[in-house]
Amino acid sequence: MVAASLSLAKDGTRAAIEKVCEAAARYSDFESALRPLREAVAPYDTVGPDYRSPSLGARRPSRLHAIEELPVALGMVVMARGDFRHAVLGAVNYGRDCDSIATMAGAVTGALGSPVPEEWAKTVAEASRLDLWEPAATLTAVTREIFARDVARRRAHEEAFARLGGPECSG
Numbered sequence: 001m002v003a004a005s006l007s008l009a010k011d012g013t014r015a016a017i018e019k020v021c022e023a024a025a026r027y028s029d030f031e032s033a034l035r036p037l038r039e040a041v042a043p044y045d046t047v048g049p050d051y052r053s054p055s056l057g058a059r060r061p062s063r064l065h066a067i068e069e070l071p072v073a074l075g076m077v078v079m080a081r082g083d084f085r086h087a088v089l090g091a092v093n094y095g096r097d098c099d100s101i102a103t104m105a106g107a108v109t110g111a112l113g114s115p116v117p118e119e120w121a122k123t124v125a126e127a128s129r130l131d132l133w134e135p136a137a138t139l140t141a142v143t144r145e146i147f148a149r150d151v152a153r154r155r156a157h158e159e160a161f162a163r164l165g166g167p168e169c170s171g
Contacts, residue, residue, distance in 0.1 A: 001074065001077065001108055001112065002017065002021050002074055002077075002078060005017055005070075005074060006018060010063070011062075011063040011064065012044050012062060012063060012064045012065040012066045013044075013066040013067075013070070013071070015044060015066070016040075016041050016044035016045075016065075016066035016068070016071040017066075017070065017071045017074055019040040019041070019043075019044075019071075020037055020040045020041050020071040020072060020074065020075035021071075021074055021075055021078045022040070023036045023037055023039070023040040023075065024036075024037060024040075024074075024075035024076070024078035024079040025078055025079075027079045028079065028081070029079075030076070030079060030080070030086065030089060030090025030093055030094075031093075033075075033076075033079045033090065034090070034093060034094055037072055037075045037076075037079075037094070038072075038094070040071075040075070041066070041068045041071050041072055041075075044064070044065050044066040044068070044071070045065065045066070045067075045068045046058045046060060046062060046065045046066075046067070047068065047096075051095070051096045051097070068096070068097070069097050069100045069101050069104060070104065072091070072094060072101050073091060073100075073101045073102075073104035073105040073108065074104075074105075074108070076088075076090040076091045076094070076101065076105040077105055077108050077109055077112075080105075080109065082109050082112050082113075082114055083109065083114050084106060084109040084110060084114035084115060084116055084117070085114075085117050085120075087105040087106065087108075087109045087114075088102045088105055088106045088109075090105070091104075091105040091106075
């Protein structure tokens with residue numbers, strides 16, 4: 001995940017991801033990683049040390065800087081070795097824009113296969129009075145349907161192309 005992010009990120013964002021993830025790799029518990037991750041991202045951060053009083057250049061596009069949330073979220077994933085619970089707890093305890101950082105860290109670890117703790121999902125569903133499972137099931141079904149249609153369309157395209165070229169194009 002980090003390699004893919006680094007291959008796409010540019011300038012300050014790329015440098016921030018690299019430095020934060022290098023720092024994160026040295027830790028396996030979020031308590032000891034919090035300060036080093038903040039120190040690693042600080043040179044690239046436009047908000048500055050006082051999150052409630054951002055600098056004038058805060059969140060403006062820059063080739064030298066980065067918005068800290070993505071690098072720190074990826075750092076939490078690295079520190080947690082892909083574990084959902086550990087990455088999210090680390091992100092929440094980071095402070096600053098921790099809800100965004102935790103959301104990204106949770107999404108990445110979830111996509112990598114680390115499950116949301118059952119008791120967390122149950123508590124959130126009860127407190128919010130939402131069915132968290134039905135939308136996920138619907139999205140999964142839609143994704144599978146789209147994938148199946150894409151595969152069928154691609155195969156039809158390949159078959160049509162092979163028929164155009166004669167026998168030497170098939171096979």
